Amino acid sequence: MTQQQTYDAIVVGSGATGGWVAKELTEAGLEVVVLEAGRTLDSRKDFTEHKRPFDMPFHGRRLGTQATQERQPIQKQCYQCDEYTNHLFIDDTEHPYTTPADRPFIWIRGRHVGGKSIMWARQSYRLSDYDFKAASRDGFGEDWPVSYEEMAPYYDRVEGFVGISGQAEGVPQLPDGNFLPPMNLTCGEWMLRDAIKKKFGRTMTIGRTAVLTQDHKGRPKCHYCGPCSRGCATGSYYSSPASSLPAAAQTGRLTLIDNAVVSHVEVDDDGKCKSVYYVDRISRHHREVFGKIVILCASTLESTRIMLNSRTEKYPNGLANSSEALGHYLMDHVTGGGASGTLPVLKGVPDTRGNRPNGIYVIRYRNIDSKHSDFIRGYGYQGSAQEVKWGHAMNIPGFGSDFKEAVKETRPWRISLGGFGECLPRWENFCELDKQRVDAWGIPVLHISAAYGDNERKMVADMAESAAEMLDATGAEDIETRNEMSAPGLAIHEVGTARMGNDPKTSVLNKWQQAHDISNLFVMDGAGYPSSACQNPTITFMALASRACDYLVEEHRADRI
Amino acid sequence: MDTTMHRRDALRRMAMGGLGAAAMPAWVSKLRGVAHAHAEARAQVSEGSELKVFTPHQNETVIALSELIIPQTDTAGAKAAQVNVFIDTVLEDADGAEREAFLGGLGWMDERSQELFGAKFIEAAPNQQTALLTIVSSESNHSLFDRVGVEFFQALKELTVTGYYTSEIGMREELDNDGSVYFDDDPGCRHPEHQGEATSQNGGGR
Numbered sequence: 217m218t219q220q221q222t223y224d225a226i227v228v229g230s231g232a233t234g235g236w237v238a239k240e241l242t243e244a245g246l247e248v249v250v251l252e253a254g255r256t257l258d259s260r261k262d263f264t265e266h267k268r269p270f271d272m273p274f275h276g277r278r279l280g281t282q283a284t285q286e287r288q289p290i291q292k293q294c295y296q297c298d299e300y301t302n303h304l305f306i307d308d309t310e311h312p313y314t315t316p317a318d319r320p321f322i323w324i325r326g327r328h329v330g331g332k333s334i335m336w337a338r339q340s341y342r343l344s345d346y347d348f349k350a351a352s353r354d355g356f357g358e359d360w361p362v363s364y365e366e367m368a369p370y371y372d373r374v375e376g377f378v379g380i381s382g383q384a385e386g387v388p389q390l391p392d393g394n395f396l397p398p399m400n401l402t403c404g405e406w407m408l409r410d411a412i413k414k415k416f417g418r419t420m421t422i423g424r425t426a427v428l429t430q431d432h433k434g435r436p437k438c439h440y441c442g443p444c445s446r447g448c449a450t451g452s453y454y455s456s457p458a459s460s461l462p463a464a465a466q467t468g469r470l471t472l473i474d475n476a477v478v479s480h481v482e483v484d485d486d487g488k489c490k491s492v493y494y495v496d497r498i499s500r501h502h503r504e505v506f507g508k509i510v511i512l513c514a515s516t517l518e519s520t521r522i523m524l525n526s527r528t529e530k531y532p533n534g535l536a537n538s539s540e541a542l543g544h545y546l547m548d549h550v551t552g553g554g555a556s557g558t559l560p561v562l563k564g565v566p567d568t569r570g571n572r573p574n575g576i577y578v579i580r581y582r583n584i585d586s587k588h589s590d591f592i593r594g595y596g597y598q599g600s601a602q603e604v605k606w607g608h609a610m611n612i613p614g615f616g617s618d619f620k621e622a623v624k625e626t627r628p629w630r631i632s633l634g635g636f637g638e639c640l641p642r643w644e645n646f647c648e649l650d651k652q653r654v655d656a657w658g659i660p661v662l663h664i665s666a667a668y669g670d671n672e673r674k675m676v677a678d679m680a681e682s683a684a685e686m687l688d689a690t691g692a693e694d695i696e697t698r699n700e701m702s703a704p705g706l707a708i709h710e711v712g713t714a715r716m717g718n719d720p721k722t723s724v725l726n727k728w729q730q731a732h733d734i735s736n737l738f739v740m741d742g743a744g745y746p747s748s749a750c751q752n753p754t755i756t757f758m759a760l761a762s763r764a765c766d767y768l769v770e771e772h773r774a775d776r777i
Numbered sequence: 778m779d780t781t782m783h784r785r786d787a788l789r790r791m792a793m794g795g796l797g798a799a800a801m802p803a804w805v806s807k808l809r810g811v812a813h814a815h816a817e818a819r820a821q822v823s824e825g826s827e828l829k830v831f832t833p834h835q836n837e838t839v840i841a842l843s844e845l846i847i848p849q850t851d852t853a854g855a856k857a858a859q860v861n862v863f864i865d866t867v868l869e870d871a872d873g874a875e876r877e878a879f880l881g882g883l884g885w886m887d888e889r890s891q892e893l894f895g896a897k898f899i900e901a902a903p904n905q906q907t908a909l910l911t912i913v914s915s916e917s918n919h920s921l922f923d924r925v926g927v928e929f930f931q932a933l934k935e936l937t938v939t940g941y942y943t944s945e946i947g948m949r950e951e952l953d954n955d956g957s958v959y960f961d962d963d964p965g966c967r968h969p970e971h972q973g974e975a976t977s978q979n980g981g982g983r
Contacts, residue, residue: 268945268955269956270948270956275866275940275943400965401971402966403966405966406971439960440959568966568967571958571959605942606938606952610935613916615910615914616845616907617848619847620854
């Protein structure tokens with residue numbers, strides 16, 4: 217990296233939002249450098265979606281060797297981290313963080329070009345004013361400084377490029393989008409949809425997912441091999457290396473530096489950002505990149521970590537932290553409430569799910585038209601109904617040809633729902649720099665202290681009870697409820713810690729995701745979330761970033777940044 | 778039909794209550810968990826592949842036992858799927874205590890066979906082998922004298938099931954899907970009553 221060049225914009229992170237920001241800004245004519253902490257993946261070596269179980273040295277069983285498990289005690293808790301994919305998740309021994317013993321936080325990370333957009337679950341749901349203006353409805357926390365009306369055109373723009381397959385339902389709390397054709401429901405899912413509409417007036421829809429059901433913007437449609445989280449050689453789901461980063465590169469104005477582990481942002485005498493420092497991941501050399509604008513897209517907690525670690529005499533509490541809110545109001549989606557059962561009526565009915573890489577979604581119904589007595593906000597469910605091919609075998613006693621035949625003859629249709637609930641923003645859920653520890657590159661690590669509270673606990677109990685009721689209404693039997701609140705972080709929907717707001721005294725970013733304190737510092741990932749809503753957040757991260765990019769470009773042209 | 782199913786399910790649940798997973802010691806559930814977690818199985822290794830844990834005798838015994846659990850019928854059995862190789866690989870990576878418990882169980886089967894039939898397991902007659910497996914697989918067998926064998930059988934069965942249904946030949950012949958099946962589309966439910974307002978006419982939202 218030469219020190220002579222000053223980029224128009226430095227983007228830290230190359231995941232779902234970093235890639236998107238690079239695309240928007242380069243297309244608007246800016247010279248952009250993207251710094252990515254990890255390596256560039258090679259789809260032929262790193263992607264394993266076409267590996268069969270018996271192709272894997274350790275059979276695809278969870279994480280493979282014990283040696284791997286020892287390096288990934290945190291990552292292995294992620295349902296997507298297994299023998300096929302463990303190389304897409306960080307080595308926990310190189311990337312430590314600390315928590316209080318009684319307040320665990322599960323921090324799942326991927327460091328490579330594309331970030332978690334490689335392994336994400338692709339579910340894409342718009343927020344509505346039930347979310348953006350939730351505080352006004354129930355009095356807890358702060359409204360977002362944006363409304364659905366302001367966001368809708370940006371959802372349209374992002375969805376138009378990304379390609380979201382889904383079904384329009386006309387439900388106001390989950391606005392319909394600019395959808396590609398939906399994937400199909402299985403028989404059991406149709407039964408659930410019909411039953412809960414009839415009995416409860418609730419809507420279950422096919423998952424809205426960033427997987428292409430038709431060719432789109434030069435990318436081929438899905439070939440239904442199944443396990444998207446292992447990568448996609450055809451680029452048929454949205455990941456930044458398959459779509460937004462190539463679009464940015466097409467402009468000739470993108471510089472992508474991989475293996476660049478950012479430590480902090482450097483400010484000039486006026487207190488404005490002037491450069492970003494990073495450590496070369498491999499050589500461990502320290503480097504500096506200069507730019508007129510810095511945009512953090514490093515992921516919710518990493519972006520905040522960079523701001524906290526950029527403390528100077530002028531900014532002793534970290535960058536953009538005159539409010540002292542930086543690091544606070546950490547949220548995730550609470551999970552752990554749900555139910556599963558079997559659908560005996562479908563015995564023998566062929567399962568038509570095939571390799572559909574998508575589930576179903578029950579749209580939030582709590583605290584919409586009436587107030588729930590136990591908790592505020594709400595949750596949605598994800599789930600599926602499909603025939604189990606052999607997972608039930610251990611329930612069948614005995615051995616021999618009768619046993620083998622029984623496994624085939626008694627394949628159950630299994631139906632399950634699991635809730636994803638809104639987590640309230642609380643000051644006491646926070647992260648700060650751990651002054652005692654550094655990571656493998658000498659950069660101070662985070663101390664994260666978070667726990668769910670009473671509202672989340674009651675919500676999870678309702679998730680469990682209501683899921684069982686809905687499965688019962690569908691005709692399910694052997695219903696088992698699950699009511700065990702997850703640890704924060706495990707939903708991998710972590711948001712907050714640099715929240716947006718109109719008041720610089722209580723928020724870090726303004727409604728354009730621009731730091732109140734520093735006009736040329738933006739944070740365009742999940743850190744800006746003022747409240748968590750209950751929808752999978754990535755598409756909203758991208759829509760927010762898209763909106764902020766419009767503003768940034770205008771301000772840059774007018775020389776106001 | 779339906780009532781038969783329900784009755785069988787009910788019986789099974791009652792039976793499992795007597796000797797379900799919860800009754801199993803930690804090593805059994807750990808090994809089972811290890812094998813089951815992502816439910817994927819063993820590579821096809823050529824005939825001459827080297828064993829990592831098993832002695833030749835132990836290997837022969839595991840081959841015989843696994844084939845008794847999932848035999849060749851009109852489709853391949855556990856032997857053809859080389860489930861023994863899968864189990865050998867799992868055990869190599871298991872905790873020492875789990876590995877020793879499994880191997881101890883394997884030895885117990887030989888000793889019990891010797892007591893009952895005067896021959897090690899693989900040398901016993903087919904009906905004798907079946908008789909011994911019936912003893913250790915019985916869900917109503919709560920005899921403390923058989924506990925080692927009962928626990929061993931549970932671990933062995935789980936490993937056999939996982940190894941078999943994720944093997945190339947097991948997937949191809951028993952599941953009609955060897956893992957290379959892709960689709961042009963996801964076909965969806967074909968029931969006429971499920972072709973209703975939603976997906977069939979939807980061309981992509983607005």
